[in-house]
Amino acid sequence: MLIESLEIKAGQVISLVGGGGKTTTMFRLARELVNLNHVNIITTTTTRILEPSSQESDQLLLADNLDDLLSNLDFTKQQVVTLAKQIQDQNKLVGIPKQWVNELKKELNSQGLNIIVEADGAACKDFKFPNAKEPVLPSSTDLLLPIVGNRIANCQLTAKNLHRAPLLVDNSEFVTGQPITPQLVVDILLSKSGYDLLSQQQQRRVIPILNQVDVESSYTWAKEVALKLVEAGIKKVLLTSMQSQNLVREVVER
Numbered sequence: 001m002l003i004e005s006l007e008i009k010a011g012q013v014i015s016l017v018g019g020g021g022k023t024t025t026m027f028r029l030a031r032e033l034v035n036l037n038h039v040n041i042i043t044t045t046t047t048r049i050l051e052p053s054s055q056e057s058d059q060l061l062l063a064d065n066l067d068d069l070l071s072n073l074d075f076t077k078q079q080v081v082t083l084a085k086q087i088q089d090q091n092k093l094v095g096i097p098k099q100w101v102n103e104l105k106k107e108l109n110s111q112g113l114n115i116i117v118e119a120d121g122a123a124c125k126d127f128k129f130p131n132a133k134e135p136v137l138p139s140s141t142d143l144l145l146p147i148v149g150n151r152i153a154n155c156q157l158t159a160k161n162l163h164r165a166p167l168l169v170d171n172s173e174f175v176t177g178q179p180i181t182p183q184l185v186v187d188i189l190l191s192k193s194g195y196d197l198l199s200q201q202q203q204r205r206v207i208p209i210l211n212q213v214d215v216e217s218s219y220t221w222a223k224e225v226a227l228k229l230v231e232a233g234i235k236k237v238l239l240t241s242m243q244s245q246n247l248v249r250e251v252v253e254r
Contacts, residue, residue, distance in 0.1 A: 002240075002248060011105075011111075012114055012143055013101060013116075013117065013143075014117065014142065015117045015118075016116070016119060016120070016147055017119050017145070017195065018122065019122030019127045019128045020122070020125075020151065021240075022147050024243070025145065026118055027043065027052065027057065028247065037112075039111070039112065041080050042073075042081050042113060042114070043082045043083070044082060044095060045095035045117065046138065048094060048095055049118055051087060056080070057080045059082070060081075061082070063085065066096075069083055069100075069104075075111060083096055105140045119134075125149075125161070126149025126162075127163070127185065129165065129167050129171075129194065130195060135195075142204055146209070147208075148189075148225070150211065153218055155179070156179065157175070158176060158177065172193075182225040183228065186228045189208060189229065190229070190232055198232070198234070205235075206234065207236050207237065210239050211242055212241065214243070219249065223252070237252045
């Protein structure tokens with residue numbers, strides 16, 4: 001199970017960043033937690049996500065203020081609840097401010113409920129280079145899950161394959177059109193101008209998830225990324241295939 005590999009405890013806030021399976025990971029994780037702990041699990045976003053299907057989320061709560069959200073939470077049910085401020089065109093949910101997540105954690109601490117937050121947008125790409133506005137990471141995050149979709153393995157470094165590729169090129173020695181190598185992904189995850197995961201690891205647990213590991217070629221590429229991350233100081237990396245039943249393919253640890 002995913003929650004066993006991630007060692008999630010009751011009451012923790014889990015935030016997902018990056019691209020290549022954040023939403024799928026959020027709802028699979030939420031469903032596992034509901035089935036195991038028989039409590040409400042809250043899913044939300046601090047950016048924007050598509051409105052979840054009935055298979056992903058059991059209830060959608062919309063409110064313009066935190067008090068209304070809290071008053072409408074039903075703690076007697078065992079379900080996945082999704083919180084947002086409103087629905088916009090194309091069935092996009094407008095997320096809640098990151099400060100609300102911090103307040104929700106305080107308010108719900110006695111309930112032992114987990115809050116799972118999609119804290120990054122990737123324009124449906126499999127990975128991204130962050131900018132000054134994203135990720136929108138709540139300070140109350142206990143576990144940070146950076147997601148990388150392995151369909152980008154050895155693709156060309158272009159805006160089609162990597163969200164905000166021009167920003168990466170402007171901030172590094174990488175050039176447009178070169179292959180997306182394991183080292184390039186590691187640099188984005190670890191660099192100060194990227195996700196800065198080693199610094200993040202001083203504040204909270206950090207477990208990168210290399211997703212879409214569905215065939216041998218993607219496994220080899222993802223394993224190289226994982227080994228480089230662990231060698232650099234990241235404590236644990238997961239290789240996953242979120243679309244399969246046995247979703248955790250391998251755990252790479254220090």
